[in-house]
Amino acid sequence: MIDATKHMNTKQAKTFKRKLTSRFSDDPQMHELIKEFVGELPRRVLAAQQAFDQGEYLRLQVWAHQMKGGAGGYGFQQITDMAAVLEKAISTERPSKVILSALLHAIDACERAASD
Amino acid sequence: MSEQNLPQILAIDDSELIHRLLRLRLRNERFQLHFASSSKEGLRMAQEIKPDVILLDVDMPEMDGFELIGHLKDNPETQSIAVIFVSAGANDPANRVRGLDLGAIDFIAKPFEVVELKARLRSALRLQHLVRILAQKAQIDGLSALWNRTYFNQRLTAEFAEATRHNKPLSLVLADLDGFKATNDKFGHLVGDLVIERFASILQSGRASDIACRFGGDEFAIILPQTTLTEAIEVTERYRNQLAGTTWPERPGLVVTASFGVCDLESIDQPPTQKKFFDGADRAMYLAKQHGRNQVQVFLPSALPQ
Numbered sequence: 001m002i003d004a005t006k007h008m009n010t011k012q013a014k015t016f017k018r019k020l021t022s023r024f025s026d027d028p029q030m031h032e033l034i035k036e037f038v039g040e041l042p043r044r045v046l047a048a049q050q051a052f053d054q055g056e057y058l059r060l061q062v063w064a065h066q067m068k069g070g071a072g073g074y075g076f077q078q079i080t081d082m083a084a085v086l087e088k089a090i091s092t093e094r095p096s097k098v099i100l101s102a103l104l105h106a107i108d109a110c111e112r113a114a115s116d
Numbered sequence: 117m118s119e120q121n122l123p124q125i126l127a128i129d130d131s132e133l134i135h136r137l138l139r140l141r142l143r144n145e146r147f148q149l150h151f152a153s154s155s156k157e158g159l160r161m162a163q164e165i166k167p168d169v170i171l172l173d174v175d176m177p178e179m180d181g182f183e184l185i186g187h188l189k190d191n192p193e194t195q196s197i198a199v200i201f202v203s204a205g206a207n208d209p210a211n212r213v214r215g216l217d218l219g220a221i222d223f224i225a226k227p228f229e230v231v232e233l234k235a236r237l238r239s240a241l242r243l244q245h246l247v248r249i250l251a252q253k254a255q256i257d258g259l260s261a262l263w264n265r266t267y268f269n270q271r272l273t274a275e276f277a278e279a280t281r282h283n284k285p286l287s288l289v290l291a292d293l294d295g296f297k298a299t300n301d302k303f304g305h306l307v308g309d310l311v312i313e314r315f316a317s318i319l320q321s322g323r324a325s326d327i328a329c330r331f332g333g334d335e336f337a338i339i340l341p342q343t344t345l346t347e348a349i350e351v352t353e354r355y356r357n358q359l360a361g362t363t364w365p366e367r368p369g370l371v372v373t374a375s376f377g378v379c380d381l382e383s384i385d386q387p388p389t390q391k392k393f394f395d396g397a398d399r400a401m402y403l404a405k406q407h408g409r410n411q412v413q414v415f416l417p418s419a420l421p422q
Binding site for chain 1: 227
């Protein structure tokens with residue numbers, strides 16, 4: 001059971017994850033903006049992963065700060081919340097495993113975000 | 117309406133995601149939006165653009181919104197800009213109190229509803245408009261609707277500094293109605309008021325760049341930015357002529373004239389000071405009175421015979 005989860009590729013895993021939709025998804029004016037925001041998320045997630053891998057915590061902190069400030073505006077409060085936890089973990093110099101855990105939660109929220 | 121006349125809004129937020137959101141959601145509104153991505157850039161742009169309203173993110177690295185508003189309120193050039201805080205911490209009353217105490221006019225919770233944001237922006241702009249009218253009223257003379265002495269002093273200081281700094285021409289005219297007291301005594305104060313109003317409207321009908329002020333009583337001053345002595349004399353002669361040629365249907369036979377003194381920056385002794393400049397115009401006006409009134413006299417440099 002544990003092994004199965006471990007070996008499941010990301011794409012399959014995603015189908016099991018609960019989708020996150022924007023709280024503004026009913027607003028037709030927001031549709032285009034949300035789509036653009038969600039479309040950019042994979043690139044942003046990659047940038048965060050790279051920053052962590054390279055030990056560039058300052059860059060990761062800026063990333064978290066931007067996501068915290070921005071995602072909520074597009075109706076994804078959960079990304080904002082997770083990014084806030086991540087930003088705090090970095091700014092308070094918590095151990096890297098705590099930062100990683102916070103990052104994975106933030107990435108998880110990003111990957112679940114859907115434009116429709 | 118040209119873009120320059122539209123209300124100017126400056127959004128200071130370090131998240132480009134928020135910039136994009138605002139740009140698209142506010143594109144149909146009747147204001148012009150500017151964006152700054154950091155506190156420092158925001159402070160610089162606030163001084164440059166002098167926007168009507170600033171949407172200010174609280175949570176920014178280097179300098180947070182609370183510190184930034186302190187800088188805005190400390191600077192006379194930016195202190196009247198309406199500041200609306202936009203913050204994820206808006207639900208915390210302590211934050212809201214701190215923001216309002218620092219001089220913000222409103223606090224919007226992040227993430228914001230765009231409809232609410234628009235409404236709050238409109239409300240801030242309305243308030244800002246009224247505050248400006250009120251501030252202007254305190255600088256306008258009630259009877260003549262010209263600028264009052266308080267405004268004259270401020271404006272002369274500003275124009276003098278500008279002209280001396282950039283070596284631009286500047287002229288000053290002081291005017292005094294001739295025999296105003298006698299007119300008042302003979303025809304009554306209502307006619308006296310009428311004379312003031314009519315002279316004021318002559319001064320106001322001149323060039324748009326001229327700044328006409330009433331000192332009180334029968335004394336007037338006109339600041340003429342970017343104007344050389346020759347041009348200033350020409351303009352002043354026009355005002356003198358218009359007043360002298362005015363007919364008064366209310367009091368046939370009444371003739372009203374004024375004496376004018378003109379001084380320009382070039383004519384005063386080096387180094388130029390505001391006092392020398394003002395005294396120059398005052399002396400020229402006195403000369404006009406001495407030489408028989410209803411005329412324009414010019415201040416001559418001390419090197420030349422007066």
